[in-house]
Amino acid sequence: MEGIDYHEGERSKAEFDVEEMKIVWAGSREVFEVSDRMGRLVASDEAFRKDNRTMLSRKDLFKNTLRKAAHAWKRIIELRLSEQEASWLRFYIDEPAFTDLHWGMFVPAIKGQGTDEQQQKWLPLAYKMQIIGCYAQTELGHGSNVQGLETTATFDSQSDEFVIHSPTLTSSKWWPGGLGKVSTHAVVYARLITDGQDHGVHGFIVQLRSLEDHLPLPGITIGDIGMKFGNGGYNSMDNGVLRFDHVRIPRDQMLMRVFQVTREGKCVQSNVPRQLVYGTMVFVRQTIVSDASSALSRAVCIATRYSVVRRQFGSQNGGPETQVIDYKTQQSRLFPLLASAYAFRFVGQWLKWLYMDVTQRLQANDFSTLPEAHACTAGLKSLTTSATADGIEECRKLCGGHGYLCSSGLPELFAVYVPACTYEGDNIVLLLQVARFLMKTVSQLGSGKQPVGTTAYMGRVADLMQCCCAVQRGIAPFSEHGFKLLLPFAEDWLNPSVILEAFEARSARMSVACAQNLSKFANSEEGFAELSADLVEAAVAHCQLIVVSKFIEKLQEDIPGKGVKRQLEILCNIYALYLLHKYVGDFLSTSCITPKQASLANEQLRSLYAQARPNAIALVDAFNYTDHYLSSILGCYDGNVYPKLYDAAWKDPLNASVVPDGYQQYIRPMLKQQLRNARL
Numbered sequence: 098m099e100g101i102d103y104h105e106g107e108r109s110k111a112e113f114d115v116e117e118m119k120i121v122w123a124g125s126r127e128v129f130e131v132s133d134r135m136g137r138l139v140a141s142d143e144a145f146r147k148d149n150r151t152m153l154s155r156k157d158l159f160k161n162t163l164r165k166a167a168h169a170w171k172r173i174i175e176l177r178l179s180e181q182e183a184s185w186l187r188f189y190i191d192e193p194a195f196t197d198l199h200w201g202m203f204v205p206a207i208k209g210q211g212t213d214e215q216q217q218k219w220l221p222l223a224y225k226m227q228i229i230g231c232y233a234q235t236e237l238g239h240g241s242n243v244q245g246l247e248t249t250a251t252f253d254s255q256s257d258e259f260v261i262h263s264p265t266l267t268s269s270k271w272w273p274g275g276l277g278k279v280s281t282h283a284v285v286y287a288r289l290i291t292d293g294q295d296h297g298v299h300g301f302i303v304q305l306r307s308l309e310d311h312l313p314l315p316g317i318t319i320g321d322i323g324m325k326f327g328n329g330g331y332n333s334m335d336n337g338v339l340r341f342d343h344v345r346i347p348r349d350q351m352l353m354r355v356f357q358v359t360r361e362g363k364c365v366q367s368n369v370p371r372q373l374v375y376g377t378m379v380f381v382r383q384t385i386v387s388d389a390s391s392a393l394s395r396a397v398c399i400a401t402r403y404s405v406v407r408r409q410f411g412s413q414n415g416g417p418e419t420q421v422i423d424y425k426t427q428q429s430r431l432f433p434l435l436a437s438a439y440a441f442r443f444v445g446q447w448l449k450w451l452y453m454d455v456t457q458r459l460q461a462n463d464f465s466t467l468p469e470a471h472a473c474t475a476g477l478k479s480l481t482t483s484a485t486a487d488g489i490e491e492c493r494k495l496c497g498g499h500g501y502l503c504s505s506g507l508p509e510l511f512a513v514y515v516p517a518c519t520y521e522g523d524n525i526v527l528l529l530q531v532a533r534f535l536m537k538t539v540s541q542l543g544s545g546k547q548p549v550g551t552t553a554y555m556g557r558v559a560d561l562m563q564c565c566c567a568v569q570r571g572i573a574p575f576s577e578h579g580f581k582l583l584l585p586f587a588e589d590w591l592n593p594s595v596i597l598e599a600f601e602a603r604s605a606r607m608s609v610a611c612a613q614n615l616s617k618f619a620n621s622e623e624g625f626a627e628l629s630a631d632l633v634e635a636a637v638a639h640c641q642l643i644v645v646s647k648f649i650e651k652l653q654e655d656i657p658g659k660g661v662k663r664q665l666e667i668l669c670n671i672y673a674l675y676l677l678h679k680y681v682g683d684f685l686s687t688s689c690i691t692p693k694q695a696s697l698a699n700e701q702l703r704s705l706y707a708q709a710r711p712n713a714i715a716l717v718d719a720f721n722y723t724d725h726y727l728s729s730i731l732g733c734y735d736g737n738v739y740p741k742l743y744d745a746a747w748k749d750p751l752n753a754s755v756v757p758d759g760y761q762q763y764i765r766p767m768l769k770q771q772l773r774n775a776r777l
Contacts (some may be wrong), residue, residue, distance in 0.1 A: 117658025327512025
């Protein structure tokens with residue numbers, strides 16, 4: 098029934114201050130207030146309706162996206178929203194659109210790689226959306242291997258221009274969002290060629306379409322690459338294909354903050370360090386990690402709320418059946434994902450600090466932490482996006498058959514999110530980059546060079562190779578046959594230092610083992626290729642350690658609010674011990690823990706699930722998501738699921754008529770035909 102909150106009883110069980118947890122989740126009171134205000138603004142505006150998105154044709158879906166983007170820009174101007182407010186507004190609109198690439202890639206590329214003069218020329222146009230840009234790097238034949246890109250930019254010294262050209266079919270730009278139908282400009286990555294010499298890949302600002310009639314400029318072939326996975330989903334984005342046929346641009350449209358070409362065609366390294374471009378990469382990857390926490394928390398919110406509503410089996414004497422969330426099998430699948438959402442949120446907040454720290458160091462010509470920051474962000478992008486994509490699908494399964502309905506919100510959420518495992522670096526390729534950094538770190542341990550940042554623990558590698566897990570045995574308060582019994586303490590696994598040492602030892606031992614095996618190969622590259630699967634596992638262990646350690650560091654902060662810190666401690670322990678359970682083979686094979694200690698960890702994990710259960714609804718309420726943003730009947734705030742599912746079914750276009758189109762043409766002849774001669 099309307100107006101009834103079916104989750105009210107669950108919310109009354111909360112053992113912590115939900116409003117304070119909302120602020121912890123947001124990162125600060127200021128961020129919470131801005132995001133809350135923008136979320137309500139979007140939810141109250143009928144123009145941003147999205148409940149029919151999965152039923153629209155591709156053309157209608159795309160046009161609807163254009164309408165929403167235009168309306169959003171109108172509201173941003175009318176309300177004079179700040180950059181932060183505008184960003185949150187687009188977040189809650191929750192529809193992949195050309196604006197994502199304009200603000201998320203095109204503008205940062207110019208800010209990070211353009212000279213002061215180039216920024217002064219192009220950024221005001223971009224900020225006012227008088228031009229719309231995209232980021233054209235990926236090609237039909239090359240994605241992760243950026244140095245293999247084939248598009249060329251050949252300098253013509255006579256005309257003082259670059260000639261942008263696509264020499265092969267595989268050099269076609271392929272996938273850039275916003276490119277297919279909307280973008281007027283692009284930052285195009287191409288091989289710089291002067292006097293027949295190849296100087297590698299550089300960025301160029303290229304106008305693609307007329308600002309008068311939007312037609313492609315001469316020499317440019319451009320279009321959309323076609324439908325993608327899922328209903329709705331990423332099909333609102335015009336991912337494009339682009340080919341150049343000797344397109345000329347002025348020399349000053351090469352992004353020249355780091356590398357310059359003079360009027361005479363000479364290549365000059367500027368006094369700005371090349372490493373500055375990595376600042377943009379750190380920024381983009383920290384955004385992706387934050388997005389992972391948002392997507393996973395959204396799926397977890399839906400699955401948790403529905404798991405409370407859904408009842409199956411267990412009825413006693415005609416009473417109500419058991420809530421699905423009370424089954425231990427449901428808890429053991431759902432609560433680690435809830436903990437992961439919080440863990441990814443906090444590591445994402447830490448990455449924002451890391452980006453600011455890296456930026457300040459780069460400006461002071463301090464590059465000492467850059468390799469570690471690059472490896473760290475690459476690994477966390479891979480770890481969080483893979484876990485989130487898998488987690489969304491697990492949440493769909495946790496919702497049973499109804500989770501397969503588009504109205505659950507989960508199929509479209511998965512379709513929208515899963516490309517994150519590939520864009521901005523294929524996840525396996527990124528882990529191999531982390532592995533290279535770890536192998537280099539291990540090789541330098543004997544040189545006196547101390548590891549920094551997230552690899553600082555490697556400086557204690559000698560101790561970590563020898564240490565034994567501190568989960569102890571205690572003396573029981575009773576005896577048997579006159580002997581005092583020694584019983585293991587599962588509670589030892591709640592000690593943050595015990596958890597941290599186990600994860601550090603596992604990571605260090607796996608990295609050292611890989612380094613030792615690599616040393617057996619005469620050719621290091623052959624060894625790296627042969628051991629790549631082991632190296633990926635070592636990289637995963639290192640990245641999981643980072644997330645665990647940052648969660649533990651979060652708990653060292655002064656966290657206000659009744660019971661808030663206690664709930665975070667429970668979630669932190671669930672996250673760490675679940676990883677230990679899932680990857681127990683790593684911990685056992687490296688002798689970081691014993692089988693008995695692993696069993697104790699599982700025992701403690703079951704206890705933690707029981708402690709999290711009364712607070713499950715309140716913990717997902719702390720995400721502060723509106724029903725509009727969740728876009729899920731199963732995850733609606735009031736829990737009134739079944740009437741809403743029933744009503745939604747009748748709104749499907751297929752139910753517009755009682756007798757389906759095609760009945761007279763196909764069904765009736767089949768029903769009325771004579772079957773005497775059929776061998777049935």
